[in-house]
Amino acid sequence: MEIRKRSIITVVTIAALSTFGTHSANAATSCGGASWYALHSKTASGERMNPSNMTAAHKTLRFGTKVKVTNRNNGKSVVVRINDRGPFIRGRVLDLSKAAAQNIGMVRSGHAKVCYEIIG
Template sequence: MKTACGGASWYSLRSRTASGEMMNPAAMTAAHKTLPLGSKVKVTNLKNNRSIVVTINDRGPFIKGRLIDLSKGAARQLDFVHSGVARVQIESVDGSGTKSCA
């Protein structure tokens, strides 16, 4: 996967994810439209440079301009729960083929 930059939001549901597991708002998980379920990506908040690794376990986001939907726990770690959205960079955890976003 190449590096991608875009909008991130967070969600906190109590339902099943696309992977079949129950959504855990405290877990380090995320929804992405096309990345394989179970894959891990590093997500960096471009405003404060905080980074975490999340597991893709759901599909989405379904709002134009959004790249990824994070669990509330992941958004808390990246410090954007209050704002609701952030500009982020996502990249594969092995760092292959990455370049930073402007």
């Protein structure tokens, strides 16, 4: 009976992790809002923000993580490197550099619904 109980707990734990997602290299696609910014200040990683680079801010992903971001409205994608922390607005999952935002067609609106996946 004890072994069966542990097996059930393990299955439930694995199901919960796959449902709610993780931020490991094997994480499933995550979706939410994205905005963009074009400052020249220092980022949380210590490098200077360059709006022409393909970079982004995320709350928890490791600096240097490459992420493929897809605009859900038009299907355009871009690969960015995480180098900053944010966004700090409810419902948003990424802050993109201006260049990255231009690549997926969201500069004019200022924000978009996106999905992203860790690559590499």
